[in-house]
Amino acid sequence: MRDMPKVELHLHLEGAAPPAFVRGLAAEKKVDLSGIFDERGAYAYDGFVDFLRVYEAATSVIGSPEDYARLVRTVLEELDAQGVIYAETFVSPDFCGGGDLSAWRDYLAAMREAAEDVAAKGGPVLRGIVTPIRHFGPERAKAPALCAAETAGAWIVGLGLGGNEAVGEPKDYAWAFDCAREAGLRLTCHAGEWRGPDSVRGAVEDLGVERIGHGVRAIEDLALVDTLAERGIVLEVCPGSNIALGLYPNLRAHPIARLRDREVKVTVSTDDPPFFHTTMTQEYDRLADAFGWEAVDFAALNRVAAEAAFCDADTREKIL
Numbered sequence: 485m486r487d488m489p490k491v492e493l494h495l496h497l498e499g500a501a502p503p504a505f506v507r508g509l510a511a512e513k514k515v516d517l518s519g520i521f522d523e524r525g526a527y528a529y530d531g532f533v534d535f536l537r538v539y540e541a542a543t544s545v546i547g548s549p550e551d552y553a554r555l556v557r558t559v560l561e562e563l564d565a566q567g568v569i570y571a572e573t574f575v576s577p578d579f580c581g582g583g584d585l586s587a588w589r590d591y592l593a594a595m596r597e598a599a600e601d602v603a604a605k606g607g608p609v610l611r612g613i614v615t616p617i618r619h620f621g622p623e624r625a626k627a628p629a630l631c632a633a634e635t636a637g638a639w640i641v642g643l644g645l646g647g648n649e650a651v652g653e654p655k656d657y658a659w660a661f662d663c664a665r666e667a668g669l670r671l672t673c674h675a676g677e678w679r680g681p682d683s684v685r686g687a688v689e690d691l692g693v694e695r696i697g698h699g700v701r702a703i704e705d706l707a708l709v710d711t712l713a714e715r716g717i718v719l720e721v722c723p724g725s726n727i728a729l730g731l732y733p734n735l736r737a738h739p740i741a742r743l744r745d746r747e748v749k750v751t752v753s754t755d756d757p758p759f760f761h762t763t764m765t766q767e768y769d770r771l772a773d774a775f776g777w778e779a780v781d782f783a784a785l786n787r788v789a790a791e792a793a794f795c796d797a798d799t800r801e802k803i804l
């Protein structure tokens with residue numbers, strides 16, 4: 485499994501920061517972050533809302549373009565070790581310069597330069613999806629969307645919406661998605677993770693997204709499942725994340741196989757791997773154990789992911 489070439493579409497950049505990386509920055513900056521780690525040094529949180537708090541605390545020490553460049557290199561090294569050849573990562577101007585466009589350009593240049601250097605040396609290819617944070621509210625989603633629109637191109641390829649799905653409705657964020665669409669960006673939105681089918685429907689109908697982050701709770705409405713299948717909406721499914729955060733007790737209870745059987749385009753990602761003690765290889769191993777999926781199934785899954793990638797056609801050719 486480790487050596488199988490993989491395409492990962494749903495990976496939060498700060499959420500992929502190893503605890504040791506964050507501890508190193510905290511020590512350099514003399515910030516006490518001991519409260520977010522357990523006694524073995526792993527991230528410690530209690531449920532989703534607390535996870536978001538710990539995530540934001542860890543992110544608070546990743547504070548300059550150089551820090552983000554180091555993070556990109558660290559994350560790409562781990563992706564390479566997992567056989568990932570192409571990944572899309574969520575990056576947020578809220579964390580990179582606070583939504584200020586000129587600061588964002590500096591962060592972006594540093595991240596992109598690091599990523600392109602790794603790719604030039606034969607490492608994984610990375611692209612960015614700008615991600616407003618839903619629980620910061622619709623007004624604050626506008627600045628990141630403008631940052632995304634202004635920097636749309638070969639590296640920033642999409643707009644997403646992460647954070648706490650319980651806050652607001654998808655349509656409240658329509659301004660941000662319209663702005664990104666007009667700039668030629670591709671669209672995805674976290675939905676159907678902490679809320680049910682209505683949230684998924686809202687993301688598809690009111691925001692016009694072509695991919696959904698998670699989307700697994702669409703399974704609670706089979707008419708919606710059939711709509712997703714008919715329209716070819718792609719789900720960025722993160723089984724290990726869903727189990728670690730208590731959405732499902734185990735993989736047998738997880739709907740990924742049922743969604744796939746009903747012809748929904750499913751893909752597999754890790755979301756925030758060190759937070760959920762997972763890797764792409766582990767996700768594949770566990771799916772093979774739980775559902776008997778074989779190499780052909782994973783190859784088909786990766787083909788769906790490559791076809792749904794937001795990159796340009798030349799890059800896609802290389803990962804298909």
Ligand code: ADE
Binds near residue numbers: 499539648674755756
């Ligand atoms: N940000 C990082 N991980 C997330 C998740 N699983 N859901 C929503 N927002 C997130």
Ligand code: ZN
Binds near residue numbers: 646
């Ligand atoms: Zn996510």
